[in-house]
Amino acid sequence: VxxxxxxxxxxxxxxxxxxxxxxxxxxxxxxxxxxxxxxxxxxxxxxxxxxxxxxxxxxxxxxxxxxxxxxxxxxxxxxxxxxxxxxxxxxxxxxxxxxxDQPVQCSYYIQLACVPDAWLRVSELTTCYISGWGSTTARSGGSTDVLQEAKVRLIDVNLCNSSQWYRGAIHTHNLCAGYPQGGIDTCQGDSGGPLMCKDNTYDHFWLVGVTSWGKGCARAKQPGVYTSTQHFYSWI
Missing domain, CATH: 2.40.10.10 (Trypsin-like serine proteases)
Structure with missing residues (x-):
C-alpha cells in the first residue's frame, strides 16, 4: 500500500x-x-x-x-x-x-469477512479502506513487514473507464478505488487482498473488492482496479 x-x-x-x-x-x-x-x-x-x-x-x-x-x-x-x-x-x-488444509479458529484477531449479495448498494458506501503487505513505494517491488492500511474512495466506473483514465479496460465486474490525484493506492504484493467499505447503517465492514491491477501505483487518474465480490457472489 x-x-x-x-x-x-x-x-x-x-x-x-x-x-x-x-x-x-x-x-x-x-x-x-x-x-x-x-x-x-x-x-x-x-x-x-x-x-x-x-x-x-x-x-x-x-x-x-x-x-x-x-x-x-x-x-x-x-x-x-x-x-x-x-x-x-x-x-x-x-x-x-x-x-x-484445516479450518482456522476465530478469535479477536481472526474473523470472517462479509461478502455482499445483490441487495447491497455498494456504490453508496463512502468509507472504504485497502490493506496489505505490498510495496509502500511505487518504484520498489517486494513486500513490507508490517501490515499497511489506507482510506480510499470508490470511483465511478464510467469515469474510471474514460479516455483520460483507463480507456475502456475496466470490466462491468470491476470497481475502481483511490483518488483522482493519486497518492494512495494498492501496489505490487497487495494483490488478492481486500477492498473494504463500512456499512452506512451498521458498524461493520463489507468485503466489496479483491485487489486486481492498476497502471503503476498511486498515479493520478490511474486508480487501483478491484474485482467486485458482489458480482461473483453466486460463484463464490
Whole structure:
C-alpha cells in the first residue's frame, strides 16, 4: 500500500498473507480474505506461475510477518480454485478461492469477512479502506513487514473507464478505488487482498473488492482496479 499507515493488530481480522516458501524473505506473494473457517478469497493472477501450491502457506491473524505472535495461525493450501473464465491478458474474472488444509479458529484477531449479495448498494458506501503487505513505494517491488492500511474512495466506473483514465479496460465486474490525484493506492504484493467499505447503517465492514491491477501505483487518474465480490457472489 502506497501512502498508508501501519495497521493495528486485529484491525482487519480477515486479511491473510499467502506465501511461497521458495520466495526470499517472508515469502509473501499476495493477500487474501478469510470468508469461512476453511476458505480464502483472493485473486487468480497470483497463481499464474505457481508450482507445488500445496507447499505454499497461508498466514491468518498476522500484523508483522517476520514476528508472528501467538495469535497468528498458519495453514497449508489443500486446493486452488481459479475462476474458469479468468484471462491473464484482459484480467477478466480475476478471482480465486483457496481451500485450507484445516479450518482456522476465530478469535479477536481472526474473523470472517462479509461478502455482499445483490441487495447491497455498494456504490453508496463512502468509507472504504485497502490493506496489505505490498510495496509502500511505487518504484520498489517486494513486500513490507508490517501490515499497511489506507482510506480510499470508490470511483465511478464510467469515469474510471474514460479516455483520460483507463480507456475502456475496466470490466462491468470491476470497481475502481483511490483518488483522482493519486497518492494512495494498492501496489505490487497487495494483490488478492481486500477492498473494504463500512456499512452506512451498521458498524461493520463489507468485503466489496479483491485487489486486481492498476497502471503503476498511486498515479493520478490511474486508480487501483478491484474485482467486485458482489458480482461473483453466486460463484463464490
Amino acid at each position: 502506497v501512502g498508508g499507515t501501519d495497521a493495528q493488530p486485529g484491525a482487519w481480522p480477515w486479511i491473510v498473507s499467502i506465501q511461497d516458501p521458495w520466495e526470499i524473505g517472508t515469502g509473501h506473494v499476495c493477500g487474501g480474505s478469510l470468508i469461512s473457517p476453511q476458505w480464502v478469497l483472493t485473486a487468480a493472477h497470483c497463481f499464474i506461475e505457481a508450482r507445488h501450491i500445496t507447499m505454499w502457506r497461508v498466514v491468518i491473524g498476522a500484523t508483522q510477518l517476520t514476528q508472528l505472535g501467538p495469535e497468528a495461525q498458519v495453514r497449508n493450501i489443500r486446493r486452488l480454485l481459479v475462476h474458469e473464465h479468468y484471462s491473464n491478458i484482459s484480467e477478466r474474472n480475476d478471482i480465486a478461492l483457496l481451500e485450507l
